[in-house]
Amino acid sequence: LLTGLGAAGIAGAAGAAGLATGGLIERETTAQGDTARELSLGRSAPEEGRPPALLTPTPAHVHVVAVDLRAERPEQVSQQARTVLRLWGEQARGLHEHGLAEIVEGAPTQGLRPASLGITLGLGASLLERAGLAERRPEPLADLPEFASDHLDPALCGGDLMLHVGAEDPLVVSAVVEHLLGIAREQALVRWSLPGFQRAAATAADPSATPRNLMGQVDGTVNPHPDQAQFGPQVLAAHPDGAASWMDGGTYVVVRRIRMLLDDWFDLEPHQRERVVGRRLSDGAPLGGDREDALPDLAARGDDGEPVIAANAHIRLASPERTLGARMLRRGFSYDLGWSGGRREAGLLFTAWQADPRTGFTAVQRELDEGGDALNTYIRHEGSAVFAVPPVRENQPHPAHDLW
Ligand code: HEM
Numbered sequence: 001l002l003t004g005l006g007a008a009g010i011a012g013a014a015g016a017a018g019l020a021t022g023g024l025i026e027r028e029t030t031a032q033g034d035t036a037r038e039l040s041l042g043r044s045a046p047e048e049g050r051p052p053a054l055l056t057p058t059p060a061h062v063h064v065v066a067v068d069l070r071a072e073r074p075e076q077v078s079q080q081a082r083t084v085l086r087l088w089g090e091q092a093r094g095l096h097e098h099g100l101a102e103i104v105e106g107a108p109t110q111g112l113r114p115a116s117l118g119i120t121l122g123l124g125a126s127l128l129e130r131a132g133l134a135e136r137r138p139e140p141l142a143d144l145p146e147f148a149s150d151h152l153d154p155a156l157c158g159g160d161l162m163l164h165v166g167a168e169d170p171l172v173v174s175a176v177v178e179h180l181l182g183i184a185r186e187q188a189l190v191r192w193s194l195p196g197f198q199r200a201a202a203t204a205a206d207p208s209a210t211p212r213n214l215m216g217q218v219d220g221t222v223n224p225h226p227d228q229a230q231f232g233p234q235v236l237a238a239h240p241d242g243a244a245s246w247m248d249g250g251t252y253v254v255v256r257r258i259r260m261l262l263d264d265w266f267d268l269e270p271h272q273r274e275r276v277v278g279r280r281l282s283d284g285a286p287l288g289g290d291r292e293d294a295l296p297d298l299a300a301r302g303d304d305g306e307p308v309i310a311a312n313a314h315i316r317l318a319s320p321e322r323t324l325g326a327r328m329l330r331r332g333f334s335y336d337l338g339w340s341g342g343r344r345e346a347g348l349l350f351t352a353w354q355a356d357p358r359t360g361f362t363a364v365q366r367e368l369d370e371g372g373d374a375l376n377t378y379i380r381h382e383g384s385a386v387f388a389v390p391p392v393r394e395n396q397p398h399p400a401h402d403l404w
Contacts, residue, residue, distance in 0.1 A: 036202035039168040042116035043096060049249050049391035051399070052096070052118025052166065054235070054329070054353060056226060057207075059116050059166040061173045062333050063195040064255055064349065065181065066124070066159025066385055067188040074132030077160075080187040081131055082404060084161060085121065087183050089398025092119040100175055108175040115169040117176060121399055122162035122253060122387025130160065136403055138244030140237065140252050140356040141388045147369045149376045156257055156383030159191045164253075164351075168201070192383060194257055196333025196349030210284060210292065214334045214346055215265055215378070217277055218284025221292055222315075224329055234327040237355050237388075246402035249391035251353045254328075254361040257335070257383030260347040265378045276374040278313030286315065310374065317371040318364050326363035328354035347379065357386055 039057065053062075069080040091103075099114050100107045128137045163180060167173045173195070181190065201207040213219040224231045239248040265273065270281055278296065279286050286296035288308040298316055300308040309316050320326065330352050337345035354360030368376070390399040 035204075035207035036168075036200065039116050039201050040113045042168070043114045049393060050236075051120040051251070051389050051392055053120035053164050053253070053331070053351075053389070054226070054251065055118065057201070058198065058331055058333075059118065059168050060200045061168070061170045061195070061197050062164065062166040062349070063173050063177050063193065064351070065163040065165075065177060065193040066161070066191045066255075067163065067181070067184070068160045068191045069127070069130070069187055070189055071187075074130065077127070078131035078133065078404070081123075081127055081161070084184045084187050085398040085400055088119070088121055088163065088180055089396075089401075091180060091183065092121070095119060095176060100172070100179060104179060107179070109172050112169060112172060115167040115172040117165070117167040117172055119176070119180070120162075120164040120166075120389060122164065122389045123400055123403075124159050124161065124385065124387050126158055127160035133403065136243050136246065138237070138239055138247045138388060140358060141247075141386060142358075144254070144357065144362055144365075144384060144386060147365055147381070149369050149373075149381060150384075151380045151382055152384055153382050156192045158385050159387070161188065162253070162255070162385070162387040162389075170195075170197070194335055194349050194383070196335045198333055213332055213348055214260055214262060214336070215273070216281055217273075217279065218292060219332050219348075220330060221279075221284055224327055230327070231329075234355060234360075235329050235353055246400060247388050247390055250399075251355070251389050252357050252360075253387050253389055254350075254352045254354070254357050255383070255385045255387070256348075256350040256352075256381055258348040258350050259345065259380040259382050261378045261380070262344055262346060275310050276314065276378070278309040278315040287313075312372050312374045314368070314373055314375045317367045317373050322367045322371070323363045326359050328352040328360035328364070353389075 039059065069077050069084070071077045071080045094103050095117060096119070099109060099117065101110045101112070125137060125141050125143065128134055163177070165173050165176050181188070198211045210218045210220045224234045235251055237247050237250045237252060239245050274281055274287060284292040285294055286309065288297050288300045296309055296315055296319065298309055298319065298321060302308050316322070330350070333349040335347060335349045339345065352361045392399050
């Protein structure tokens with residue numbers, strides 16, 4: 001099980017392997033091997049109703065696919081939604097338990113381990129609208145407002161349903177996406193999709209360290225942790241009763257496709273790149289701080305009288321001080337689609353999971369927008385969507401069963 005793997009387990013295994021000569025290398029190799037093995041062996045069963053996408057550690061590969069249902073008339077849209085959710089819900093259960101090769105003869109994943117496969121499903125506001133279920137729409141499930149820094153392409157936005165597949169092995173992700181879309185071909189049409197990745201546990205010197213994005217920054221430091229008391233209120237939706245109770249204990253995910261202008265970024269000197277975000281490149285420590293988990297001192301000024309963390313630095317504008325405690329669980333993955341028409345297609349597959357996007361993503365993005373985030377020069381928000389991710393309930397055919 002994914003969550004069974006803690007830093008203590010890794011450290012314990014590493015400690016036991018220390019040798020007098022070359023001990024450091026031996027320890028590191030063992031820790032990496034241990035984590036990599038756990039992740040590639042792992043089976044992901046949803047825990048406490050939480051969708052696999054919320055479990056830690058995060059897998060090395062994900063693919064987020066948004067589909068639209070083919071039908072037009074409300075009762076047919078509703079019928080198709082139920083069919084697709086039931087098919088995917090049932091398959092997810094079997095795939096989590098057995099893997100694809102045991103379910104589909106001739107699957108590309110034959111001979112592969114479960115790879116911590118996790119399948120998470122979401123519903124878009126357009127689905128409820130089109131299926132005649134508008135009165136069951138929870139208020140947090142709404143289109144995001146427009147932001148001044150948006151460069152959105154409608155073809156990369158929205159969607160009736162979301163399929164989020166994660167695993168430690170890219171072949172497992174690819175084959176499972178193919179399989180799930182294949183069985184829903186009659187009902188669902190892909191609207192947009194984006195595969196993402198992060199460093200593999202096997203190559204990380206410290207597999208428990210916060211990963212880096214394609215700009216080279218340590219990304220994901222300030223995040224609610226599943227074992228903290230505020231994780232629930234910040235990340236999980238509360239709709240104890242009423243029309244939206246089908247989402248009680250679920251979460252809302254904002255997905256943004258954010259292209260990075262990497263040539264421009266790497267033209268900057270390292271100290272200029274650090275100024276943009278307000279953290280050190282070497283270890284992710286806030287400027288003026290001594291370690292990654294140090295609290296940023298937003299009041300500190302240098303000898304020149306200027307703020308140590310610049311007025312338009314990303315972490316200053318995104319900090320809870322500015323956003324009145326707005327919080328979300330940020331799970332960033334990189335994407336790299338090479339070059340298209342001579343243009344570099346790489347960046348951040350940004351996913352943010354929260355109890356309510358209005359007090360989570362939107363509150364922060366508004367500050368980044370209005371405060372003139374220094375990062376905006378080097379990024380382009382090109383795709384955007386919001387999905388309701390219902391809690392996984394063991395005895396139901398699919399997570400949104402209570403909606404009907
Ligand atoms: C912090 C990078 C977009 C919200 C950070 C940090 C980095 C970073 C390096 C510091 C380390 C950390 O705490 O994770 C980026 C990049 C982006 C991006 C490269 C786009 C390509 C966004 C967006 C949002 C966001 C769209 C939300 C609207 C935050 C928040 C923090 C943060 C809330 C923590 C701030 C704090 O309290 O210290 N980001 N980010 N970021 N970012 Fe972003």
